[in-house]
Structure formats: C-alpha cells, structure tokens
Amino acid sequence: MQKRLANWGNYPAITSEESAYTQEEQLRSFVAANHGFIARGNGRCYGDASLGKHSLSMLKYDKILSFDTAAGVLETQAGVTLDQILDIIVPKGWFLPVTPGTKFITVGGAVASDVHGKNHHMEGAFSGHITEMDVIIGDGTMVTCSPDQHTDLYWATCGGMGLTGVITRVKFGLKKIETAYIKQKQIKARNLEEVIRLFDEYKHYTYSMAWIDCLQKGDSFGRSILIVGEHATKAELNDKQGQAPLLLPSKPRLTVPFNLPSFILNTFTVKAFNWLYYGKNFKKEINNVVPYEPFFYPLDAILHWNRGYGKAGFIQYQFVLSLDQKEGLIAILRRISEKGWGSFLAVLKVFGQQDSLISFPMEGYTLALDFPVRKGLFAFLDELDEIVLQYGGRLYLSKDARMKQEVFWKSYPNAERFAEIVKTYNPGKRFESLQSERLLLTK
Amino acid sequence: MPTVLLLGAGSDMAVAIARRFAAAQYNVQLAGRQAAALQPLQQDLQIRYGIAATVHHFDATAYDTHAAFYATLPVQPDITVCAFGYLGDQEQAQHDWQEASRILHSNFTGAVSILNVVANAYEVKKAGVIVGISSVAGERGRQSNYIYGSAKAGFTAYLSGLRNRLFRSGVHVMSVQPGFVNTRMTQHLTLPPLLTAQPEQVANAVFKAVQRKKNVLFVKWPWKYIMLIIKLIPEAIFKKLKL
Numbered sequence: 001m002q003k004r005l006a007n008w009g010n011y012p013a014i015t016s017e018e019s020a021y022t023q024e025e026q027l028r029s030f031v032a033a034n035h036g037f038i039a040r041g042n043g044r045c046y047g048d049a050s051l052g053k054h055s056l057s058m059l060k061y062d063k064i065l066s067f068d069t070a071a072g073v074l075e076t077q078a079g080v081t082l083d084q085i086l087d088i089i090v091p092k093g094w095f096l097p098v099t100p101g102t103k104f105i106t107v108g109g110a111v112a113s114d115v116h117g118k119n120h121h122m123e124g125a126f127s128g129h130i131t132e133m134d135v136i137i138g139d140g141t142m143v144t145c146s147p148d149q150h151t152d153l154y155w156a157t158c159g160g161m162g163l164t165g166v167i168t169r170v171k172f173g174l175k176k177i178e179t180a181y182i183k184q185k186q187i188k189a190r191n192l193e194e195v196i197r198l199f200d201e202y203k204h205y206t207y208s209m210a211w212i213d214c215l216q217k218g219d220s221f222g223r224s225i226l227i228v229g230e231h232a233t234k235a236e237l238n239d240k241q242g243q244a245p246l247l248l249p250s251k252p253r254l255t256v257p258f259n260l261p262s263f264i265l266n267t268f269t270v271k272a273f274n275w276l277y278y279g280k281n282f283k284k285e286i287n288n289v290v291p292y293e294p295f296f297y298p299l300d301a302i303l304h305w306n307r308g309y310g311k312a313g314f315i316q317y318q319f320v321l322s323l324d325q326k327e328g329l330i331a332i333l334r335r336i337s338e339k340g341w342g343s344f345l346a347v348l349k350v351f352g353q354q355d356s357l358i359s360f361p362m363e364g365y366t367l368a369l370d371f372p373v374r375k376g377l378f379a380f381l382d383e384l385d386e387i388v389l390q391y392g393g394r395l396y397l398s399k400d401a402r403m404k405q406e407v408f409w410k411s412y413p414n415a416e417r418f419a420e421i422v423k424t425y426n427p428g429k430r431f432e433s434l435q436s437e438r439l440l441l442t443k
Numbered sequence: 444m445p446t447v448l449l450l451g452a453g454s455d456m457a458v459a460i461a462r463r464f465a466a467a468q469y470n471v472q473l474a475g476r477q478a479a480a481l482q483p484l485q486q487d488l489q490i491r492y493g494i495a496a497t498v499h500h501f502d503a504t505a506y507d508t509h510a511a512f513y514a515t516l517p518v519q520p521d522i523t524v525c526a527f528g529y530l531g532d533q534e535q536a537q538h539d540w541q542e543a544s545r546i547l548h549s550n551f552t553g554a555v556s557i558l559n560v561v562a563n564a565y566e567v568k569k570a571g572v573i574v575g576i577s578s579v580a581g582e583r584g585r586q587s588n589y590i591y592g593s594a595k596a597g598f599t600a601y602l603s604g605l606r607n608r609l610f611r612s613g614v615h616v617m618s619v620q621p622g623f624v625n626t627r628m629t630q631h632l633t634l635p636p637l638l639t640a641q642p643e644q645v646a647n648a649v650f651k652a653v654q655r656k657k658n659v660l661f662v663k664w665p666w667k668y669i670m671l672i673i674k675l676i677p678e679a680i681f682k683k684l685k686l
Contacts, residue, residue: 001633020627022455025480060455060627063484063487065486
C-alpha cells in the first residue's frame with residue numbers, strides 16, 4: 001500500500017510502498033523476492049534511517065513468544081513495542097534492562113539502533129542484554145546470531161540500522177525490580193562546570209541524565225538539572241504506593257492534535273519555558289519517589305508532541321564526545337547559545353564504556369537537542385558537525401536525517417568493517433534506506 | 444472462564460479478535476489450516492493475558508472432518524467466531540473454475556458446513572453465540588467482485604436464517620459487515636481512510652456487540668447507509684454503473 005511516511009522528526013516525509021506480514025515464512029519469501037527496501041518498526045527514530053521507497057512494516061509481527069518469569073528472560077517477535085512489554089513484565093517484578101526516552105519503539109528498532117538509556121554508564125546499551133536473535137539475511141534465510149554465534153552478523157546488526165537484514169526475533173534478559181517506582185534525586189546545577197562535577201559525584205547511581213538550558217550565557221552557561229535515580233524498594237514506598245507496589249495508577253494521556261504553527265517556538269518562548277522549568281525546582285535538591293513512567297518517559301505523556309514543532313518538522317541533533325574533550329562540548333554549546341536556536345530543554349548524559357562495532361555510544365558526554373527545520377539550519381548543523389569531528393566525536397544514526405557522508409565515514413572508526421559485513425549479508429542493496437543511500441552504507 | 448473458538452485464526456482480524464476476548468479473560472481456541480503458524484499467537488495470548496489458549500487444525504473445505512473437529516475440542520466453546528475467508532481474484536475467477544471454486548468454498552460452503560455442526564450443538568444446550576464475519580460485498584453483486592460477493596451474500600443469508608432458527612433456543616447469531624479493513628488481505632489496495640477500520644477496531648466492535656447481542660454489526664457506521672443507498676439503486680440503472 002502506498003503510504004505517506006515520516007519518522008518522529010517529521011523530516012523527511014516520503015511516499016513509500018509498505019508491506020506487512022504476520023508469519024515468518026511470508027517474511028522470508030518477501031525478503032527473497034524483493035530488494036531496495038528497509039524494515040521499519042514504530043517510526044520513532046527521528047530521521048531517515050527506517051525510511052525507504054519500499055518498506056516492510058514489522059508492527060504486525062508482534063507476538064510475545066516466551067517469558068521466563070523465574071529467570072527474567074523475554075523472547076519476542078521484532079514488532080512488539082516496549083510499552084506492551086512493560087505492561088506484561090512490570091506486574092511480574094521485571095523491568096527492561098535498557099530503555100530509551102520513549103517506550104513506543106519496537107524491539108527490532110531497539111536492536112537496530114542499539115538504544116541506550118539513563119543507565120548506560122552502569123549497564124551499557126541494549127545489545128549487552130541480548131541472548132540471541134534471528135535475522136533474515138539477503139538470500140531469505142534466517143540466521144540465529146548472538147555474542148557467541150555468527151558474531152559478525154550479530155555485531156553489525158546491533159546499531160546497524162536494519163542494513164544486515166530483517167530482525168525477526170529477539171531474546172533478552174530483564175532486570176529484577178521490587179516496585180514500579182523510582183527513587184529520584186534532582187539537583188540544580190548553576191552551570192556546565194557544576195553539572196559535570198555532579199555527574200562525576202553521582203556516577204554510582206544506576207540512572208542519570210541532565211536537562212540542560214542551552215540558551216544561557218555568562219555565569220549561567222550550561223545551567224542544568226541533574227536527575228539521578230534507583231529502582232525503589234518496597235520499604236521506600238509510601239502507604240498508598242505500597243498497597244500495589246508493582247502497579248501504576250492509570251493516568252489520562254494528553255495529545256497534540258495537529259501541527260502547531262512553527263512561529264510558536266522562538267527564542268523567547270523557549271527561554272521562558274526553560275526559565276520556568278529550571279525555576280520550578282525551588283530547592284537545590286529534591287528527593288522523591290515517583291512512578292517509573294514520568295521518570296523514564298516524561299514526553300510519552302503527551303502523544304504526538306513532535307507536532308509542536310510544526311509541519312516542517314525538526315532535527316534532533318545528538319553527538320558524543322570522549323570525556324577528555326570537554327572543550328568540544330563547551331564549544332558546541334557556545335555556538336548554540338550564540339545562535340539562539342536551541343530548543344526546549346536539551347539532554348546531557350555521560351556514557352560509560354562500550355565496545356561494539358557500529359553502535360553510537362562511547363565513553364564520554366552526549367548531548368541531544370531539537371532544532372525546528374528552518375532556513376539555514378542545515379548549514380548551521382554542518383558547522384556543528386565540523387566541531388564534533390574536530391574533537392573526535394560522532395553523531396547518532398537514529399537521530400540523523402542530514403549529515404554528510406564524509407562526516408559518518410570519518411567519525412565511526414569501524415565504518416569500513418561494518419560496510420564489509422553489510423555487503424556479505426546484504427548483497428545488491430537488498431536492504432536499503434534513505435539514510436544508507438545518503439551515507440553510502442551499502443555497497 | 445468462558446471460551447471463544449476462532450475459526451480461521453490466522454487472519455489479522457482474527458488475531459485482533461482473539462486478543463480482545465483474551466483481554467476480557469476468555470480462554471481462546473485457535474483453529475486454522477496451518478496450526479503450527481498459530482503457535483506464536485497461542486504463546487502471545489497466554490503470556491499477555493494469562494488465559495489458556497489452544498491450537499487446533501481446521502480446514503474449512505474438508506467438510507467431512509468438521510463434525511469430528513468440533514466434537515474433539517477440549518472444551519465446547521461458548522462463542523464461535525467464523526473468521527476465515529478468501530478474497531481471491533475476480534478476473535481470474537471468471538475464467539478459472541479452480542479460483543472461483545476456492546472463493547465459493549472458502550467463504551460460503553465451508554462456513555455452512557462447520558456452523559451447521561456448531562449450531563446443532565448450541566441448539567441442544569440452548570446457549571451459545573455464533574459470530575460470522577461476512578462482507579458488505581455480499582449486499583449487492585458488482586462486476587468488480589461478484590464471485591466473492593455472491594459467496595458472502597450466501598453467507599449473510601445463511602446467518603440471518605440461522606439467527607431466526609436459533610432465536611427460540613436462546614442462541615444468538617451475529618453477522619458482521621466490517622467494510623474495508625486494513626489487513627494483509629487488502630494491503631495491495633489503496634483504501635479510503637474514513638471507511639477503513641483497523642483490525643483492532645473491528646475486534647472491539649465485535650466484542651461489544653456480542654455483549655449487547657447485536658444482530659447485524661457494521662463496524663464503520665457510514666457503511667450501513669452506503670450499502671442502503673447501493674441497494675436502493677434500481678437495477679436498470681445499477682447494471683450500467685461501473686462499480
């Protein structure tokens with residue numbers, strides 16, 4: 001079926017011929033008979049990674065295959081979304097080992113992007129928790145791979161943006177929890193120096209990230225709120241929460257019903273919002289116990305929040321720089337605050353070490369922020385790319401919709417090796433996205 | 444816990460219906476020609492909803508197996524949903540009896556054969572609900588799909604007669620006219636969004652209508668009036684239309 005498709009940034013938007021199947025056999029024959037298509041989950045990556053003129057929607061391939069409630073191991077088809085998984089595992093005392101800032105992504109997407117969460121510095125990315133998975137490769141056969149078998153396929157598939165094949169089944173380990181609540185601590189930091197110091201001071205916390213105000217200058221440059229947390233124990237809940245420690249009170253969902261006109265987001269409104277957000281925390285430090293949803297997924301509470309950026313869409317720009325390149329972080333933040341184009345609160349986080357082939361995370365600082373698409377934006381982002389390259393950093397492919405190919409090839413140290421493996425399993429560009437064409441990821 | 448039997452459980456609509464009933468704590472019996480292909484759904488229903496799901500081999504056109512199929516189900520279902528069907532290719536069916544026959548048997552004869560068995564059992568126990576997924580295509584024959592349409596017309600008439608017969612036995616029969624549904628069967632077609640239901644919408648509507656004992660369910664309400672108008676067009680004009 002011809003369909004208008006865009007990912008979460010609403011840029012780019014294209015018309016795509018979409019197919020969907022519910023049986024493994026149908027998927028295998030589809031792969032064997034077609035080429036130039038890309039598998040697609042819930043469209044929550046921001047850019048063009050899962051967009052193609054021809055796409056294979058995995059949303060109907062959504063069965064949960066096994067759940068070992070004693071050992072905490074879940075096995076699902078690739079189209080199951082994390083929100084469905086949470087509904088099943090949390091009441092049984094288990095949690096996702098790694099979750100990004102939205103639960104509306106599929107398991108296949110989590111693997112293809114090798115997603116990270118607030119616990120990356122402690123528990124790594126999603127790929128570190130997979131026991132095994134099935135991938136339908138270019139000739140239509142299904143290969144089971146894991147850190148122990150078909151390792152080249154495994155490591156090129158984790159973070160490989162769907163270019164090695166169609167991920168169909170994933171088995172991964174869960175994390176034991178006593179309650180559905182998080183004991184959180186929020187600490188205000190007056191500037192970048194302070195928040196970086198706080199990250200170090202609180203690095204033993206499982207979860208940590210900071211909201212950063214990119215528009216401040218002078219003494220308040222980089223003012224932030226650091227948020228750290230741990231899964232709460234039963235003893236830490238109040239009486240009401242303690243009555244059903246693994247169940248969350250249901251809450252109504254808000255939605256943005258249509259695209260807002262883009263003039264609503266300007267330097268003034270963004271500054272006002274950031275001022276309110278920073279100012280709402282009256283005290284230097286706040287400690288409380290909150291349900292896991294607002295802690296991990298604050299924006300999921302507002303459906304279609306991406307429409308707030310207007311019809312032209314937005315680019316989420318996320319880069320990582322190693323820990324010794326703090327000047328790079330300062331240089332980029334300075335460019336953004338000078339330009340005055342920063343979005344609502346941006347997210348700053350410190351990643352831990354990760355050895356993988358093509359995944360985004362590496363030990364260092366990562367900053368993610370939104371820019372509404374407007375005249376001059378891409379030229380500005382190209383300038384930021386130059387700084388990222390200069391300081392040895394790289395950009396997250398799941399957020400990317402515009403970087404130039406040389407930026408990718410210069411910044412990902414294993415790019416050549418990755419492209420070779422992709423070529424083995426994906427000869428003749430059977431799997432191909434707008435992003436893979438743009439960055440020449442398939443040969 | 445009540446039990447629902449899904450005949451033709453592999454279709455997108457049946458998957459959604461199975462999940463809807465399982466979410467309301469019904470046990471589910473999944474019946475289809477490729478029983479092995481139903482196992483992921485069986486696991487899924489049990490894990491998500493904590494109910495018991497079973498898988499059964501069922502071939503709609505193997506008529507002489509139907510009585511035995513029903514008799515050997517582990518539990519007699521409280522609700523039977525007849526969800527199998529085959530759209531086929533109208534043009535091919537005009538020239539190729541194999542295709543025409545497959546359309547007629549999958550949509551009509553097979554349904555009559557199995558539902559006769561179910562109806563007799565329900566009549567004896569004076570309880571039960573039969574849901575038949577028919578089609579708006581059966582409301583009036585059109586050149587673009589009258590072979591499928593005539594099979595569904597037969598099925599709709601069968602369901603209405605069955606409803607009439609079983610009323611006095613306290614057995615409810617519901618006919619469902621889903622209209623366009625976004626499924627694998629229709630994924631090569633471009634469908635008007637306002638008239639097209641998602642399988643989950645169909646499932647929800649079916650579930651609610653079963654509770655309310657509705658006789659005929661149109662999932663998207665405009666269809667009721669569209670089909671009324673189509674039925675009212677005089678044949679002298681209708682035959683000249685390109686529908």
